[in-house]
Amino acid sequence: MAxxxxxxxxxxxxxxETIRRTGAIRVAELVEQFGVSDMTIRRDLDAxxxxxxxxxxxxxxVATGTASAFEPGFDAKSALEEGTKxxxxxxxxxxxxxxxxxALSAGTTTYAVASRLLEVPELTVVTNSLRIADLLWAAGSDGRETVPSLLLTGGSPTRSAALVGALADQTIHSLHVDLLILGVHGVSEQAGLTTPNLAxxxxxRALIASARRTVVVADHTKWGVVGLxxxxxxAEVDCFITDDALPATARGVLAEAVGELVVVPAAG
Incomplete structure (x- = not known):
């Protein structure tokens, strides 16, 4: 029980995310899963x-059957699949x-990556994430010796604390980065990597164009989700890192399409 x-x-x-993966779900199943009242679940579904x-x-x-333009905020997403992230x-x-x-894109999984980059010496980190920038800045203020140099792209913030728009894109296009670590809203065989936010x-796209190598970090719940x-x-992904709760059929699709597939044990 959750x-x-x-x-x-x-x-x-x-x-x-559950409805998108399964197509449909019963209120009783959600009550049992989350340990809340029937009325609470019905209010959630109404929302x-x-x-x-x-x-x-x-x-x-049931799922609407249309591409999603719904974008949960950073705090809402941060509690999901924490161990796997x-x-x-x-x-x-x-x-x-x-x-x-x-380069690190915005997102809760890339935020987890950023916290581990504090142990890697002499890095320069480029990011459009306000949360990642705050994390690195706070670490520097604490006097850590291995804090990466930080370049924040600028731009206008989204609900998920990503800086986007013409200013962000112009800055990124002027840069050359060794490695991009990219989070995603959704992944599918037909749609590829997707987000609900057009900007x-x-x-x-600008981040991918700036990078010599692109690594995607996406847990199994992102598979089959299609953003707007x-x-x-x-095929543009050099390395795709996911967890072993991803179905075998999806792993097969990824193994054929991306440069390298890395599968790690899911959190228990």
Whole structure:
């Protein structure tokens, strides 16, 4: 049974991901999963209906069948799959060379990566994430010796604390980075890498164009989720890091399409 202290926005984000993966779910199943009342779940579903992401049916809800333009905030997403995100971050940081220039997109998984980059010497980190910038700045203020040099792109913030828009894109296009570590809203065989935010999709394209190598960190819940805008095909990914809760069929698709597939144990 899930933690009953989840905020409503966090619980709704998790409910939405479940419905997208399964296509439909019953209220009774959600009550058991989250350990909250029937009325609480119905209020959550009403909120998702207002956002246009699900449709209520007798006894439950179904996916709308349309590409999602719903973008949960950073805090809502941060409580989801925490242990697995940590495992993905551990795998990603092993690809980072001391003294290199690393770009990090915005997101909760890349935030976990950023916390581990504090141990890698002589890095320069380029990011459009306000949360990652705050993390690195705070570490520098504490007097740590291995804090990376930080370049924040500028731009206008989204709900997920990503800086996007013309200013961000112009800055990124002027840069050359060794490694991009990229988080995603959704991944599918047909749509590739997607996000619900059109401006963020454009900024992610700029990040990919600036990098010699692109690494995607995405847990199994991202598979089959399709956001409003695609920003890269699977073939553009040099390394895809995910967890072993991803179905075998999806692993097969990724293994054929990306340069390298890395699968880590999911958190228990």
């Amino acid at each position: 933690d009953q202290t989840l905020l409503a926005a966090q619980r709704q984000a998790l409910i939405l 998702l209906v207002r956002q246009g992401t699900v449709e209520k049916v007798h006894g439950g809800a 940590a495992a993905l971050a551990d795998a990603a940081v092993r690809l980072v060379e001391p003294g290199s220039v690393v 963020e999709a454009q900024t992610n 805008s695609s920003f890269a095909t699977l």
